[in-house]
Amino acid sequence: xxxxxxxxxxxxxxxxxxxxxxxxxxxxxxxxxxxxxxxxxxxxxxxxxxxxxxxxxxxxxxxxxxxxxxxxxxxxxxxxxxxxxxxxxxxxxxxxxxxxxxxxxxxxxxxxxxxxxxxxxxxxxxxxxxxxxxxxxxxxxxxxxxxxxxxxxxxxxxxxxxxxxxxxxxxxxxxxxxxxxxxxxxxxxxxxxxxxxxxxxxxxxxxxxxxxxxxxxxxxxxxxxxxxxxxxxxxxxxxxxxxxxxxxxxxxxxxxxxxxxxxxxxxxxxxxxxxxxxxxxxxxxxxxxxxxxxxxxxxxxxxxxxxxxxxxxxxxxxxxxxxxxxxxxxxxxxxxxxxxxxxxxxxxxxxxxxxxxxxxxxxxxxxxxxxxxxxxxxxxxxxxxxxxxxxxxxxxxxxxxxxxxxxxxxxxxxxxxxxxxxxxxxxxxxxxxxxxxxxxxxxxxxxxxxxxxxx
Amino acid sequence: xxxxxxxxxxxxxxxxxxxxxxxxxxxxxxxxxxxxxxxxxxxxxxxxxxxxxxxxxxxxxxxxxxxxxxxxxxxxxxxxxxxxxxxxxxxxxxxxxxxxxxxxxxxxxxxxxxxxxxxxxxxxxxxxxxxxxxxxxxxxxxxxxxxxxxxxxxxxxxxxxxxxxxxxxxxxxxxxxxxxxxxxxxxxxxxxxxxxxxxxxxxxxxxxxxxxxxxxxxxxxxxxxxxxxxxxxxxxxxxxxxxxxxxxxxxxxxxxxxxxxxxxxxxxxxxxxxxxxxxxxxxxxxxxxxxxxxxxxxxxxxxxxxxxxxxxxxxxxxxxxxxxxxxxxxxxxxxxxxxxxxxxxxxxxxxxxxxxxxxxxxxxxxxxxxxxxxxx
Numbered sequence: 001x002x003x004x005x006x007x008x009x010x011x012x013x014x015x016x017x018x019x020x021x022x023x024x025x026x027x028x029x030x031x032x033x034x035x036x037x038x039x040x041x042x043x044x045x046x047x048x049x050x051x052x053x054x055x056x057x058x059x060x061x062x063x064x065x066x067x068x069x070x071x072x073x074x075x076x077x078x079x080x081x082x083x084x085x086x087x088x089x090x091x092x093x094x095x096x097x098x099x100x101x102x103x104x105x106x107x108x109x110x111x112x113x114x115x116x117x118x119x120x121x122x123x124x125x126x127x128x129x130x131x132x133x134x135x136x137x138x139x140x141x142x143x144x145x146x147x148x149x150x151x152x153x154x155x156x157x158x159x160x161x162x163x164x165x166x167x168x169x170x171x172x173x174x175x176x177x178x179x180x181x182x183x184x185x186x187x188x189x190x191x192x193x194x195x196x197x198x199x200x201x202x203x204x205x206x207x208x209x210x211x212x213x214x215x216x217x218x219x220x221x222x223x224x225x226x227x228x229x230x231x232x233x234x235x236x237x238x239x240x241x242x243x244x245x246x247x248x249x250x251x252x253x254x255x256x257x258x259x260x261x262x263x264x265x266x267x268x269x270x271x272x273x274x275x276x277x278x279x280x281x282x283x284x285x286x287x288x289x290x291x292x293x294x295x296x297x298x299x300x301x302x303x304x305x306x307x308x309x310x311x312x313x314x315x316x317x318x319x320x321x322x323x324x325x326x327x328x329x330x331x332x333x334x335x336x337x338x339x340x341x342x343x344x345x346x347x348x349x350x351x352x353x354x355x356x357x358x359x360x361x362x363x364x365x366x367x368x369x370x371x372x373x374x375x376x377x378x379x380x381x382x383x384x385x386x387x388x389x390x391x392x393x394x395x396x397x398x399x400x401x402x403x404x405x406x407x408x409x410x411x412x413x414x415x416x417x418x419x420x421x422x423x424x425x426x427x428x429x430x431x432x433x434x435x436x437x438x439x440x441x442x443x444x445x446x447x448x449x450x451x452x453x454x455x
Numbered sequence: 456x457x458x459x460x461x462x463x464x465x466x467x468x469x470x471x472x473x474x475x476x477x478x479x480x481x482x483x484x485x486x487x488x489x490x491x492x493x494x495x496x497x498x499x500x501x502x503x504x505x506x507x508x509x510x511x512x513x514x515x516x517x518x519x520x521x522x523x524x525x526x527x528x529x530x531x532x533x534x535x536x537x538x539x540x541x542x543x544x545x546x547x548x549x550x551x552x553x554x555x556x557x558x559x560x561x562x563x564x565x566x567x568x569x570x571x572x573x574x575x576x577x578x579x580x581x582x583x584x585x586x587x588x589x590x591x592x593x594x595x596x597x598x599x600x601x602x603x604x605x606x607x608x609x610x611x612x613x614x615x616x617x618x619x620x621x622x623x624x625x626x627x628x629x630x631x632x633x634x635x636x637x638x639x640x641x642x643x644x645x646x647x648x649x650x651x652x653x654x655x656x657x658x659x660x661x662x663x664x665x666x667x668x669x670x671x672x673x674x675x676x677x678x679x680x681x682x683x684x685x686x687x688x689x690x691x692x693x694x695x696x697x698x699x700x701x702x703x704x705x706x707x708x709x710x711x712x713x714x715x716x717x718x719x720x721x722x723x724x725x726x727x728x729x730x731x732x733x734x735x736x737x738x739x740x741x742x743x744x745x746x747x748x749x750x751x752x753x754x755x756x757x758x759x760x761x762x763x764x765x766x767x768x769x770x771x772x773x774x775x776x777x778x779x780x781x782x783x784x785x786x787x788x789x790x791x792x793x794x795x796x797x798x799x800x801x802x803x804x805x806x807x808x809x810x811x812x813x814x815x816x817x818x819x820x821x822x823x824x825x826x827x828x829x830x831x
Contacts, residue, residue, distance in 0.1 A: 023481030027504060048696050049683055050504050050570040057567070081682040083606070083699055095608065095627025097807060097823040098703050177712065 009034035012066045019062060028055055033084035042067055042075050045082040052079040113182050117294070118165035124290055126283035129159060129276045136163045139245060140170035143178075143213055147272035149236075149246035153253050154276030157313025160249040163276075164215050167247055171213055179211040185221040189228040196227070204231075209238045213245045219268070220250045223259040233264050246271075278439060280432055284308035284317055291321055299335055306340040312439050355399055355445065357409050363445045364391045376411035390441065392418050393425035456492045456520025459542045460512060462533055462554065468499065468510045469530050471667055471691070474660055476526045477503035487523035489569040490543065490550070492516045500572060501526060506657055507572035507694040508664075521566035524550050532559055572694045576685045577678030580649055582641040583686075584672055589665045590793060591622060591636040592658050594818055597787045599655035600626035607700035611658045615642070615649040623705055624655065625821075629784050630705060634817040651677055652702055653684055657695035661686050664693055708821060710809060713800035715776040717746050718813065719769040721797040724751065725789040727765040731755035732782040734763050740781040741825050746801070747775055755782070778804045779827040788820045 012034075017025050028051055035043040044063070046052045055063070056079060067075045120140075125133045132154075138146045152160050168182050183191075195204040208214065214235070222229050239246055250257060253275070254268035279287065285301070285308045292299035299321075307324060311317040327343040328335045365372050368387045375388050388410065395406045396418070403415035403422075410418075428434045472488060480486055480503055489500040497514035500507065522545050532552070541554045545563070552559040592611070600608040611624045619635035642649065665673060668688040676685040679697060686693040730753075731742040737757035745752040751769045756762035778801055789797075794812035801808040804827075810820040 023483075027481050027485075047682075048504060049573050049681060050502055050507055050694075053571040057570075081680075081696075083682065083696065095605070095625075095703075097625060097627050097630060097708055097821065 005034040005037060008037070008067075008070060011070055012063070015066050015069075016059075016062060020059065024059075027051075028059070031084065035080060035082070037071070037075070040073060040075055042077050043080050044077060045080050045084050047081070047083045049081055052081060055079060114165045114168045114180075116169065118162045119169045120166045122290060122294075123159065123162055123166055124283055124286035126280060126286065128278065128280050128283055129154075129163070132160075132163055132274045132276045135272055135274050136167050136247075137170070139247065140167045140174075143171055143245035144243040148240060149248055149268065149271040151254060151268050151271065151273040152247070152249045152276060153251060153273070155251060155278055155313070157315045157317075158276040158278055159314055160276060161217055162314075164217060164247055164249055168213065168215055171245075178213060180213045180215070181208065181211050182215040182217075184217040185219045185228070188216060188232065189222070189225050192228045192231045201231075205235075208235045211239070211244060213247070214239055215247045217249050218251070219248050220252060220257050220260075222264075223257055226261075229261050229264055233261070233267070236264075236267055278312065278436055279314060281305075281308055281430075281435075284311065284314075287314055287317055288321055291318055295321075295325060297325055297335070300337075302337045303335045303340050306337040310340075312442075357395055357399060357401065359448070360394050360399065360445065361391050361409070363448055364394065364441060367441045367444055376409075378411070389421040389425050390438070392421040394441075394445075396422045456490075456522060457518040457542065457544045458492050458497050458514045458516050459540060460497065460514035461538070462536055462541045463538045464513050465533050465541075466538075467667070468512050468691075469533055471663060472499055472501045472508050472510060473526065473530055474663065475501040475503055475506050475508040484523065484564060484568045484570075486526055487564055487569065488526045488529055489521065489523050489566055491521040491566065492519050493521070494519075500569070502570060502572055502694075504570070505654070505696065506660055507570075508660070509572055509692045509694075511690040520545055522550055523564045523566055523569050524561040529561060572692075573683060573685060574681070576676035576687070577681060577683065578676060579643050579674050580651075580677045581637075581643065581675040582672050583637060583675060584639040584641075585665065585668065585670050587636070587638045588673070589662045591633055592662050594791050594793075594820075595622045595624050595631045595633055595636075596655050596658045596662070597791050598626060598629050598631035598820070599624035599658075601655065605700075606698045607652065607702050609656075610652040610654055610698040610700070610702070612702045613637075613649065613651045613653060620649075623702070625703065625705060625708075628781070628823050629788075630708060630821040631788075632705065632709070632819050632821075636817070649677075651684065652698040652700065654695055654698055657684065657686075657693065660693055660695075664688065664691055667691065708807065709819070710800070710802060710807060710821075712802060713773065713809065714802050715746050715771065715773040716798060716800045717751060717769045717771040718796060718798045719751060719767055721789055721792055721795060721812075723767045724753070724797070725786065727751075727753040727767050728782050728785045728789065730765055731763055732786065734760055735782040739825075740783050741779050741827060742782045742785065743777060743779045743827065744799075745775075745777050746771055746799070751799075776801055776804070778808055779825045780808070780822055781825060784822050788822070792818075792820070 013029055016029055020029070031047045031051070033045045035045050046055060060077060064075065064077050067077065120133070120137060123133065132152050135147055135150055136152070139150050152163060154160055165182065168180050171178050172180055191204055195201045222232065236246065248268060253273060254260070254265040257265060285304045288304040288307055289299060289301070292304070303324075307317065307320050311320045324335055324340055324343055328339055333339060361372060361375060364387050365375055368383065370384065370387055374384055375391060391410065392406055395401045395409065396403070401409075403418040406418045407413040407415050429438065476486060485503055491498050491500070492514070495516050497512045497516060498509055499512060500509045502508070536554055536557050539554045541552055544551050544553070548560045549563045550561040552561070596611055599611055602609060605627070608626050611622060614621045614623075616634065620637040620640060621632070621634050622636045623630065623632040625631070661673070664686065668691070671688045674687045676687065677683070677697065682697050682699065684695050684697050728742060732740065732755070734757040735742045735755040737760050742753055742755045745754070746769070748771050749769065751767045752764060753767060754762065754764040788810050792810070792812050794814045796813035798811045798813060799808060800811070804824060807821045807823050810822070812818055
């Protein structure tokens with residue numbers, strides 16, 4: 001109901017009030033309202049068929065006359081059975097029972113160490129994490145019975161933590177009385193150390209062995225921590241026996257975690273082991289759109305695509321998105337693909353500055369396990385050619401060297417050869433398998449860089 | 456109009472019709488009955504615009520017609536004259552009621568001034584069977600708010616669920632809920648899931664109507680578009696509005712756990728609360744229940760009047776606990792419940808307490824406690 005209608009109807013009622021008896025006005029006219037006034041028809045709401053009948057029989061003419069006068073039109077009046085609520089919100093009486101319920105809901109969603117916004121609803125699902133998503137939702141629905149333990153592994157920034165916390169949130173939402181512990185292997189180890197130091201292992205045992213759901217993130221860091229492993233082993237056995245659910249995550253499958261006791265790794269793999277692959281392009285776009293919504297930003301699909309091209313894991317995505325948002329705020333312009341481009345070119349130089357051409361070549365070679373001399377040499381075996389092309393691409397794209405320079409670095413090749421190589425890789429990048437390979441090389445590069453810088 | 460009938464038949468029907476006459480009504484026509492003799496039937500209608508009642512009275516129609524008469528005088532007179540065959544006839548004077556040795560003339564108003572109670576009933580949604588209907592509704596309707604300031608709290612929600620119907624009502628201080636209610640209800644085929652929020656006033660009248668219905672089924676017609684609900688037995692029809700409001704999310708209010716549970720004889724506690732209410736009445740109705748191992752101690756205290764303590768035998772599991780309630784709410788539950796034994800569950804003096812009937816697990820009643828200062 002628009003304000004205009006309200007005002008008009010108030011005027012109409014004001015006039016009618018002077019013409020009909022007080023009894024009629026209070027019982028019949030007071031609870032009415034003007035719902036709409038369109039195409040010469042006024043829809044008037046009245047609470048019941050009985051009131052409508054009386055209005056129609058006895059007051060149609062006076063209503064029509066008054067409405068016509070105020071609108072200067074020939075209006076047809078129709079009545080709709082509908083209760084108009086005149087009571088304003090703040091006049092509502094108190095209802096302690098219901099407020100009690102509201103208070104109770106307000107506390108829901110708060111689990112220590114678990115982010116409330118990491119839920120299944122905010123998770124973008126595509127083929128790369130479909131399996132993990134399905135098994136996680138199943139586990140959340142039937143804790144302890146579906147897959148126990150559930151072991152999720154995958155590289156950094158693919159959403160392992162999101163899925164694990166979503167399980168915690170979902171279980172908690174369905175039954176706030178469930179005892180849930182979410183922790184990381186690091187914290188678990190700390191607790192073990194603390195308990196040993198304080199000579200209070202019993203308390204720790206009580207804490208971890210009396211729950212319905214145990215979630216441990218990044219179990220690869222248990223490697224080499226024997227005492228923590230032993231504690232986990234016993235906790236694990238007891239929880240499984242009691243039908244409690246265990247969910248674990250790691251960056252690699254259980255069998256590949258080094259320095260992890262055999263009995264533990266075999267138990268890790270005893271339930272369902274699922275992997276999450278690096279987010280594909282479409283998923284990265286979807287994640288961006290979800291995150292943008294979280295920040296209440298209008299992000300166009302094209303801009304999202306542009307950002308998704310530049311970043312590879314979800315943390316990087318969020319970082320780049322935030323950067324874009326900041327740039328757009330600073331410049332006071334909307335986010336467009338062009339803005340994304342320009343804001344990243346800045347960032348690009350920051351990053352690229354640190355790499356030297358020989359580092360790039362060295363890392364590409366070590367990734368493919370070939371000698372540096374071969375990549376600069378004349379041989380054209382297909383494996384060599386691929387590595388060579390990748391080196392060209394990285395030198396061009398990440399280090400912004402000229403084609404001629406790159407040609408010189410790679411054993412005096414012609415600049416057109418370099419152009420061809422770079423073009424070839426650019427085409428290959430849309431291939432998922434290949435882009436994963438590229439990411440591997442890049443992360444190797446970064447890691448090694450980090451190490452050398454640290455020295 | 457000219458009809459002849461037995462005054463006894465008229466008396467029976469007229470009492471219920473008066474439920475739809477509001478003495479506070481501002482419109483004179485609403486203080487009248489509409490008497491209609493049409494198509495071989497004699498019907499009498501009454502309405503206060505919130506609810507309407509139409510009832511058929513067995514009669515012989517000699518001449519069709521319709522008229523309205525003042526409800527109050529008509530009711531009083533028909534109750535006062537001897538049970539006999541009477542005739543009702545309109546003439547220049549008004550409506551003339553003639554019995555063996557009596558003659559009465561009523562002032563009348565034109566039938567046209569009387570509102571039509573409904574255009575059409577709408578689709579039949581349900582058929583209610585007599586057996587458990589009235590007792591099911593009686594356990595629910597008292598928890599609804601009598602005024603309509605917050606519309607949703609003045610209604611009873613009738614919701615179709617797996618394996619039956621759910622009835623629930625709350626006024627914000629207490630809540631009554633019954634699952635698997637309205638046994639043997641017949642649902643009209645192909646109808647969507649039924650979910651109706653019906654004013655508690657209408658439900659109260661429905662319970663009354665069912666008592667008079669002598670075992671007949673009650674058809675339910677609901678039209679959201681017309682904002683109208685109609686309950687009909689073969690001879691009586693009750694018309695009301697539906698409430699257009701979201702019913703509060705009640706699932707969250709119901710505690711899933713308790714730390715104290717006690718079982719007692721319902722009438723014992725009822726008597727104790729009634730006694731406590733003598734004093735509690737002076738202090739906003741507050742009575743305190745102390746749940747002990749083998750008893751419930753009911754105490755009430757009115758500073759300037761006196762105080763009272765009564766023990767009720769009970770079997771308690773879990774910890775001992777104290778809680779305070781408004782005695783009116785306790786009495787409402789205790790008088791509307793039907794089982795001999797009842798139970799009470801609580802988790803703390805500030806959380807809602809749950810009452811149940813021992814022989815009916817599908818029913819529960821929830822009351823918000825009153826926060827009182829701890830003594831000593």
